[in-house]
Amino acid sequence: MRLTAFISLVALLPACAPHRLAAQSAYTVEEIKLPRGVAPEIGGLAFNSQGELVVVTRRSGILIGTPAADPAAFRWRVFSDQSLHEPLGVLVESDHQLLVPQFPELTRISDTDGDGVADWYETVGSAWGLSGNYHESVTGPVPDGAGGWFLAIGTASHNGPTFAHTRGEFSATGRRGRNFSAVPWRGWVMQLKPDGSLIPYASGFRANNGVCVGPDGGLWVTDNQGDYVPTSPLHRVEHGRFYGHPSSLVWDAEFMRDNPRRDPLKEGLERLEARRTKPVVQFPHGIMMNSPAQPVFDTTGGKFGPFAGQMFVPDESGPRILRVMLEQVGGEWQGACTFLLRDQALRSGNNRLCFSPDGKSLYTGQTMRGWGGPAEGLQRITYTGQAPFEVREMHLTPEGFELTFTEEPERSAAADPARYRVQHYHYPYSHQYGAPQSEITPVKVTGVAVRDDGRKVHLTLGELKAGRIYQLDIIGLATEAGRWLGNPMLAYTVNRLAK
Amino acid sequence: MKSRIVTLLQLAAALAGLAPDGFTASRKSAPRPARVDIAVVPGTLRYATTRFDAAAGQRLELTLTNTCIMPHNLVLTAPGKADTVFEQAMALPDGLSRNYVPVSAVVLAATRVLNPGESATLTLTVPGQPGEYPYLCTFPGHGAVMRGVMRVRPPGGRLEDPVVEAFTQATVADALRDSGATSFPMGTRRRPLVLRSFVPDPGLGDDVFPNHDRASAPLVYDPATGTDRSERTVPPARAVPGGVAVSFGPEFAYVWDTTECRLLYAWTNGFLNLTPYWGAGAGGKRAGFAYAPLLEGTLVFKAAGGAPLRTGAQPVKPRFRGYRMLGGNPHFHYELGPTRVREQIIPSDPGTFMLCYHLEHPPETVRLVFDPSLRPLVSCDTGRWSGDVLEFTGRDRAHFMLLVRFRPGEIHPPAARTAAKPK
Numbered sequence: 001m002r003l004t005a006f007i008s009l010v011a012l013l014p015a016c017a018p019h020r021l022a023a024q025s026a027y028t029v030e031e032i033k034l035p036r037g038v039a040p041e042i043g044g045l046a047f048n049s050q051g052e053l054v055v056v057t058r059r060s061g062i063l064i065g066t067p068a069a070d071p072a073a074f075r076w077r078v079f080s081d082q083s084l085h086e087p088l089g090v091l092v093e094s095d096h097q098l099l100v101p102q103f104p105e106l107t108r109i110s111d112t113d114g115d116g117v118a119d120w121y122e123t124v125g126s127a128w129g130l131s132g133n134y135h136e137s138v139t140g141p142v143p144d145g146a147g148g149w150f151l152a153i154g155t156a157s158h159n160g161p162t163f164a165h166t167r168g169e170f171s172a173t174g175r176r177g178r179n180f181s182a183v184p185w186r187g188w189v190m191q192l193k194p195d196g197s198l199i200p201y202a203s204g205f206r207a208n209n210g211v212c213v214g215p216d217g218g219l220w221v222t223d224n225q226g227d228y229v230p231t232s233p234l235h236r237v238e239h240g241r242f243y244g245h246p247s248s249l250v251w252d253a254e255f256m257r258d259n260p261r262r263d264p265l266k267e268g269l270e271r272l273e274a275r276r277t278k279p280v281v282q283f284p285h286g287i288m289m290n291s292p293a294q295p296v297f298d299t300t301g302g303k304f305g306p307f308a309g310q311m312f313v314p315d316e317s318g319p320r321i322l323r324v325m326l327e328q329v330g331g332e333w334q335g336a337c338t339f340l341l342r343d344q345a346l347r348s349g350n351n352r353l354c355f356s357p358d359g360k361s362l363y364t365g366q367t368m369r370g371w372g373g374p375a376e377g378l379q380r381i382t383y384t385g386q387a388p389f390e391v392r393e394m395h396l397t398p399e400g401f402e403l404t405f406t407e408e409p410e411r412s413a414a415a416d417p418a419r420y421r422v423q424h425y426h427y428p429y430s431h432q433y434g435a436p437q438s439e440i441t442p443v444k445v446t447g448v449a450v451r452d453d454g455r456k457v458h459l460t461l462g463e464l465k466a467g468r469i470y471q472l473d474i475i476g477l478a479t480e481a482g483r484w485l486g487n488p489m490l491a492y493t494v495n496r497l498a499k
Numbered sequence: 500m501k502s503r504i505v506t507l508l509q510l511a512a513a514l515a516g517l518a519p520d521g522f523t524a525s526r527k528s529a530p531r532p533a534r535v536d537i538a539v540v541p542g543t544l545r546y547a548t549t550r551f552d553a554a555a556g557q558r559l560e561l562t563l564t565n566t567c568i569m570p571h572n573l574v575l576t577a578p579g580k581a582d583t584v585f586e587q588a589m590a591l592p593d594g595l596s597r598n599y600v601p602v603s604a605v606v607l608a609a610t611r612v613l614n615p616g617e618s619a620t621l622t623l624t625v626p627g628q629p630g631e632y633p634y635l636c637t638f639p640g641h642g643a644v645m646r647g648v649m650r651v652r653p654p655g656g657r658l659e660d661p662v663v664e665a666f667t668q669a670t671v672a673d674a675l676r677d678s679g680a681t682s683f684p685m686g687t688r689r690r691p692l693v694l695r696s697f698v699p700d701p702g703l704g705d706d707v708f709p710n711h712d713r714a715s716a717p718l719v720y721d722p723a724t725g726t727d728r729s730e731r732t733v734p735p736a737r738a739v740p741g742g743v744a745v746s747f748g749p750e751f752a753y754v755w756d757t758t759e760c761r762l763l764y765a766w767t768n769g770f771l772n773l774t775p776y777w778g779a780g781a782g783g784k785r786a787g788f789a790y791a792p793l794l795e796g797t798l799v800f801k802a803a804g805g806a807p808l809r810t811g812a813q814p815v816k817p818r819f820r821g822y823r824m825l826g827g828n829p830h831f832h833y834e835l836g837p838t839r840v841r842e843q844i845i846p847s848d849p850g851t852f853m854l855c856y857h858l859e860h861p862p863e864t865v866r867l868v869f870d871p872s873l874r875p876l877v878s879c880d881t882g883r884w885s886g887d888v889l890e891f892t893g894r895d896r897a898h899f900m901l902l903v904r905f906r907p908g909e910i911h912p913p914a915a916r917t918a919a920k921p922k
Contacts, residue, residue, distance in 0.1 A: 031674070039680035039782055059777060060680060083684060085695035102695065104741045104757060107821065121829075122821040123757075131714065132697055132740040134776075134790055161788050163697070164735040165711035167758045172717040175732060182714065265720050286569050287640070318568060319671065320542065342542040347671035369675065369778065370785040377674035421643045431722035440589065440639050473544065473644045489544065 026305060026388035026486070029345040030071040032363070032378040034063065041376045042365025044090030044100065045354035053354075055378065056090045056100055058367060059083045062109065062118070067356065071380060080109060080118040088139045088209070089294075089352070091149070101138045101151060104130050104167070106192060127198040128153050128190065129168025129183020134160045134370065135207070136186060139294070142213045148193045150201065150237075152208040152221055155179040155187040155247055173263050174250035178227040178433065179206050187248025189221060189237050203252055204243035204276060209316070209351075210294030215309070222292035222313060225285050228272075230427035230435035232292050233279030234313065234324065236333050244276040244429065265431075273429055280333040281324055281493045282427060282469055283313075285434060288337060288491060290317035291372075293351045295324070300359030305383045306392055306406045312340055314350030316368055316375075319343050321350060325394050329496045336394040336492035341381065349375030356380075388486045389479050394472075396498045400445075400461035401472065408454035409477050409485070417445040419475050420459055424468040424494075443470070466497050532558035532622065537647070539567035540666045544636070546573075549647040551661035553625045555654055562620040565613040566668050571636045571645070572598055572612045575621070580605040581633035581646055588637035599637040612638060629653050680781045682773040683916065686746035688846070690827050697776065698742030698754050699794045701764055701909065707802050710758050710816055738791035739763065743822070745829060746770040751846035752796070760817035760833040761806040762844055765852060767905070769796030772914050798908035800852070804870030810835045810862050838862065847902065854901040865896040876904045 034040045034055070044056030053065045053074075062080040084102050091099040096111040098118075105126035109118045130136065133156030141149035156162065158178050162170070168183040175182040187206065191199040207224035214220055219237040223229055228245045235243050242249070246264035249255045256262055264272075283289035295313045302308045311324040320342045326335040349366030356363065361382045368375040393404040413419055422443040427435040447460035459472075474488040533554070538547040547566075553559050563573040576584045587601035588594065600609040607626070610619040626632065629651045636645040652658055686692030705713075714735035718727040741757040753765035772793040775786035805814055820832040823841075831842045839859040847853045858865060867889040869877060874887045879902065881895045891899055 031671075033674070034678070036679040037681070039678055039777075040674045041782070059773075081690075081692075083692070083694040083696070085697075104695070105819075119824040120821065121824075123819055126757075126819070130740045132736065132738055132791075134697075134785060158732070159787075160790065161733045161736040162714045163738045163740050163791075164700075164714055165705075165708040165739065166714050167711060167741050170712040170714050172715050175715070175717050176720040183712075263720070265722055266725070318542075339542070343667065345667070345669065345671060347673070349673075369782050370776070374673045374675045374778070374783055376678075376782075377671075379671075423640065423643060425640065437640055442643060471640065475644060 026384055026386055027341060027344070028382050028384060029341070030380045030382070032065075032071050032074060032380055034378060035076050038063065039369075039376065040378055041367040041369055041374075042352055042378055043086070043088040043367065045352045045363055045365045045378075046090045046092045046098075047354065047357055048092050048095045050095055051357050053363065054079070054090055054092060054098065055365070056084075056087045056098075058086055058088070058369075062087075062090075062098070062100070067380075077116060079111070079116070082118075082121075086137070088137055089141065091141050091143070099124065099141055099149070101140055103136060103138055106138070106141060106149070106151060125151075125192040125196050125198060127196065128185040129166060129170075131156055131166045131168075131170070131183045131186075132161070132163030133157060133182075135179070137207070137209055139209055140211045141192070142211050142219070144191055145217060148191060150211060150213075150219060151190050151192055152205065152211045153185045153188050153190055154205070154207050154209065155181050155245065171250050173261065174247055176263075177247045177265055179245065179247060181247035181250055184251050185248075186251075187245055188251065189219070200251070201239055202237045202241050202243065203248040204241075204245050205248065206245040210292060210313075212295045212297065214297055214311075215299060220295050220311070222295060223279075224291050225434045227431055227433050228429065230282075230429055230432075231285040232283045232289055234281040234283070234292070234295065234311075235277070236280050238277070241277045242275050243279075244272070246272055269430060276429075278495060279493070280326070280495070281335055281337055282491075283322065283337055284437070284469065284471065284491050285427075288339070288489070289313065289315050289320065289322055291315055292322075294353060296353040296355070296362075298355075300355055303359030303383065304355065304362060306387050306390070307340070312353060312362070313337075314353055314364060316349055316351050316366075317372065319346040319348050319350075321346070321353070321364065321381075325392075327395060329396050329498050332496040334396070334493050334495040336490050338391065338490040339487045342487075346381075347375055347377050347379060349377070389483045390486050391474070391490060394490055394492055396492065396494060397458065398464075398498050399447075400459040400464065401470070401492065403457045403459070405455045405457070407479055409457075410480050411450065411454065413477055414454075414457055415448050415450050417448050419477055420445045420448065421473040421475060422459070422461060422470060424463075424465065424470045426468050464494070464497055466494050469493050532560045534560045534562070535661065536562045536564065537573065538564050538666075539571055540664055541567045541668055543567070544641050544645040545664065546634075546636075546645060546647045547666060548661050548663050550650065551647075552650045552652055552658040554656065554658060555625055555627050555629055555651050557625050557654075558622070559625050560620055560622050561608070562618055563610050563613060564618040565615055566666075568615055569641075570612045570614055570638055571641065572600065572610045572638055573621075573634050574600055574609040574637050575607045575623075575632060575634045575649065577605040577607060578630040578632055581635050585635060585637065585642040588642060589639070594639065599639065601637075607632065609637075625649075625651055629656075675782050676780070678781050682777045682779065682782065683770070684746070684773065685748060685770050686752075687748045688750065691829075692746045692770075693822075693824075693829055694744045694746070694771070696742065696744065696771075696773070697791050698739045698744055698763075699771075699791050700737045700739050701794055701798055701801065701911070703739075703763060703801060704803060706804055707763065708759060709805060709814065733788060736788065736791060743829070743831075744771055744792075745844070747846050749796075751852060753800075753844050753852075755831060755842075755844065757819045759806055760819055760831070760835075760840075760842075761802060761808075762800070762842075762854065763802050764798060765800040765844070765905075766794060766796040766798045766911075769794070769911070769913055771795065774914070793914065794911045795913040797910045799905035800876070800903060801908060802870075803872050805868070807867040807869050808835065808840065808856070809866045809868055810838045850905045852903050852905075854903060856899050856901075858897050861896045863892065863896075865891045867901070876906055878902045878904075 135157035
């Protein structure tokens with residue numbers, strides 16, 4: 001029987017469940033229970049030098065746990081039984097001292113008398129505005145390399161009020177807008193010096209619920225789809241830059257200098273577009289990522305699987321953790337995202353990630369209560385040692401993309417252009433709340449070359465454009481032994497073409 | 500030959516397809532249609548069923564259940580026409596309103612776009628011409644890969660089992676519901692509970708908040724039209740952003756403000772109802788706009804006028820430095836210029852509480868300037884009164900304690916404690 005091209009496409013689709021399970025058995029997911037009475041709404045996670053897990057909950061205090069192989073056998077002790085004001089992070093300074101950001105301040109929480117319980121709650125910094133709006137998150141801190149820290153100060157939401165009395169100057173201009181910046185520094189990343197002074201570092205954020213410093217010292221922040229944010233982005237934050245959401249500009253001295261009544265909302269889309277720095281990676285909304293939280297780099301040197309050096313980003317709105325493959329092309333940061341884990345017994349609400357000291361486990365702290373339906377808890381993801389079959393790297397080339405697999409795919413399939421479906425699209429920047437995928441355009445794969453070692457595949461595309469997200473769907477690729485590709489969908493944000 | 504995983508449902512569908520009833524329909528009762536159920540592998544662009552067989556001419560009920568996180572549809576097309584329909588769907592000018600289904604002679608049947616969790620059933624007569632009829636999802640971005648095929652067999656021909664990919668769709672339960680967490684926290688006298696949050700404003704005067712700014716409700720701006728609308732933003736809510744609430748149990752609780760660095764109010768017979776902010780039961784929804792916690796109990800003290808402690812002729816903007824826990828009690832640290840203050844509030848003999856002050860680097864004279872309404876409530880073993888002003892000099896100015904009598908005020912009865920409704 002003659003097969004049409006479509007039928008051969010169907011025949012390529014994986015039909016065998018046991019092989020799919022093999023692709024998914026690289027990681028196990030376990031539930032870690034917190035003591036009764038504790039709301040398991042995880043704001044911060046970190047390990048101290050004793051190998052204990054520090055768990056900062058949003059309203060039930062700070063617990064410190066001794067991990068065990070049996071997830072039900074963790075031993076917990078209470079470091080603080082105080083109900084803090086939305087603590088959304090933690091930086092361990094010592095076994096007796098934590099830095100914890102709350103809505104109103106960055107607090108150094110210390111056990112100074114050695115009884116194991118915190119007794120000194122020191123205000124390290126608080127010079128930003130606090131209007132009473134439920135959406136005004138403060139996340140971080142991450143070290144700035146100069147004895148201070150970076151903090152991400154989120155905007156307020158029109159789904160809540162401000163209070164009649166605000167801490168910090170109230171700007172009626174900044175109050176307007178769907179997400180708004182009515183009091184100082186909302187929508188900014190700020191640099192907090194050890195003496196408590198606050199330096200404006202970068203602006204243009206909406207719901208910047210996740211900061212991390214990479215191995216090269218770069219500062220990374222995610223933001224959430226919303227007004228002026230067409231799809232959720234990953235930004236590399238640099239001093240003095242503006243990242244797109246206009247409300248924060250009301251606190252920019254340079255922007256406001258000549259006209260104290262200048263309104264960023266009336267600036268006009270063209271001027272805002274010219275001013276903004278585009279995201280490094282744009283996460284396809286609804287397809288891969290709905291609400292990114294705190295990124296983390298895999299610094300385990302291979303203990304957590306074959307993705308050493310890459311970035312993981314948790315999704316607060318779904319049972320997903322993404323993997324991001326970053327690179328610089330012509331000096332510009334960009335790269336591809338795919339799934340590290342989706343479903344597979346993972347809860348939604350993924351907010352904070354933290355590797356165990358031995359590198360084999362990744363803890364994920366979950367919370368969404370008050371921002372969406374509750375998805376609260378703590379899980380531990382552990383590498384089983386069985387390497388998954390995945391695209392480990394995706395690089396942009398002058399002709400298309402170079403894929404590097406974790407192991408050799410079956411040779412004839414890997415060389416078949418019909419296995420690689422490519423399309424590009426973009427998310428237009430505007431005042432609107434999010435944007436649909438626009439101008440979805442199929443792209444012809446004009447050539448496939450498998451390199452001698454069998455693990456690299458070069459795709460030649462009919463068209464390559466900057467300013468587009470290229471989605472690659474790999475169909476029915478397996479290893480010689482019959483293990484299917486675990487995550488066949490990848491999306492590469494092309495900011496700059498490769499020469 | 501690759502083995503296939505068959506769900507019970509698919510097996511039943513295949514068996515129904517094998518039944519002879521579909522081919523020898525009696526005039527008395529219509530033959531039961533064959534049933535095919537197609538799900539979506541969550542988080543992917545794949546139908547769980549990528550191939551099923553149907554007998555030419557039979558009645559078929561095809562149900563698409565969207566078990567995925569994204570919207571999907573299912574469009575059944577004539578043989579070889581999947582790419583054509585894919586392109587036609589992409590070209591639709593207002594695709595969403597048409598469910599991305601083109602009006603086309605080669606579209607045989609189509610569902611609307613289904614949101615996650617929704618189902619739709621197509622009832623159709625299987626075409627009489629045997630062959631391979633593709634189906635695909637025409638939602639933007641999906642059609643290139645999200646496809647399957649209906650193989651139409653001649654009547655009486657063998658119908659093979661459908662090709663189905665198994666998946667787990669178990670949603671991991673939220674761990675908050677059974678956590679035993681409460682939205683009615685409470686401390687004890689021996690171990691007071693310190694809670695930092697947005698706190699209620701039980702009717703404090705504006706002159707209590709000189710170091711705050713005043714919010715307003717400006718006109719809403721419409722960026723789509725570039726003009727101001729005629730309506731205003733939501734009016735500011737009466738609550739306090741930077742409070743520390745301390746509960747000693749039912750006998751006493753207070754709120755201290757970290758921007759004004761002063762005691763705002765105290766009450767007995769309860770603490771705070773946090774269900775507006777944290778949700779009912781163990782936790783859940785925030786109460787829309789009115790999410791400030793609710794005070795429960797009887798007010799016994801409300802601040803009035805400016806903060807009493809003065810280190811000079813004019814009030815100085817305080818700088819909050821944090822608090823130290825001693826004996827379970829918070830001691831608030833703040834600075835008034837060069838003067839460092841430690842302040843503590845503790846319940847005392849029935850009907851009173853104590854305000855204790857320690858000062859480092861105080862000026863020559865330290866004053867407490869009380870609002871006339873509060874003066875009668877305050878007594879002190881040291882210092883010298885002059886009208887509503889209590890003055891300390893010498894060694895007394897570094898450490899003094901005030902005894903404050905309760906003045907019973909508004910009663911805020913506790914809300915009914917209902918557990919969160921089970922889902």
